[in-house]
Amino acid sequence: MSGAGTGPTPGAPGGIGRLWLVRHEPARAPANACVGWLDLPLAAPDAARTHMQRLAQHMGHVDQVYASDLVRAHDTATYLAAALGCPLQLRRGLRELSFGAWEGLTWAQIQAADRNRYARFMTGWHDTPTPHGESYAALATRVAEVWNELSAEALRAQLAVVAHAGSLRVLAGLILGWSPDEVMARDLHPGHAGLIELDPREPALVRWNWHPDDRDEDERR
Incomplete structure (x- = not known):
């Protein structure tokens, strides 16, 4: 949704919870490499801190940040929470x-x-694990376990989750009812965010793949 959200995002109406989904800043990784549990640091920590400060200025009040324990997400979340x-x-x-x-x-x-x-x-990624790794289904199972823990709090609070392209898209899909193919079709760039309003009657996607420094990437699809 190009042009939306040039100022701080107001709180959701009527005490509805809001959930920000923030992908970590770029990691120090080889181009086009598979990076899952490989625990790589951020490529540019100072730039990441500045980028998260800019994002925080437009997020409004947030009660709690949750994050993946991998260092690229942990460090990004540390900057955002601060x-x-x-x-x-x-x-x-x-x-x-x-x-x-x-x-x-x-x-x-x-x-x-x-x-x-x-x-x-590549043909059976939903149920086929990588060698000594995981399938999409295994990822979705453990992300669902986290959401089961957080969902009651999320319905009455303003939360942010800082994690990875895969886990965040799966989380959004669990909440919004996306199919696995729909989940994988949605880009979420490093340092960018999605916002879901958690109305118990029907959760709503407000923003996707968004950062206030971008002109054309504020999307709701």
Whole structure:
């Protein structure tokens, strides 16, 4: 939704909870590499801090930040929570999909070295795990466990979750009823956010793939 949200986001009406979903800032990773549980630091911590400060200025009040315990998400969440002036708690269940033996490799390297398993994963990713890693279904199960823990609080509070492209899209899909294909079709860029209003009658997607420094990426799809 281009052009929306140029100022701070007001609180949801009638005490409805709001949930911000924030992808971590860029990690120090090789281009096109599979990075799941590979625990890489942020590529540019000072820039990440500034980016999160800008985001916090437009988020309004937030009661609590939850984050993946992987360092790229943890550090991003630390900057965001500091800017918001609210506490931070870590949840291992918010980690990215585990790529197992494929961690740190590019898709081209995987296809060349492990062609048969690569083909099985690409055609059956919902139920087929990566070697010594996870399937989409396994990721969705552990993200659902975190949401079951947080959902009662989220319905009456203003929360932010800082995690990864995979886990955040799965979380949004659980709340909004997206199919796995719909989940995977939605881009969420590093340092960008989504916002869901948690009306118990019908949760609503307000923003997606958004940061206030962007001109054309405030989307609701």
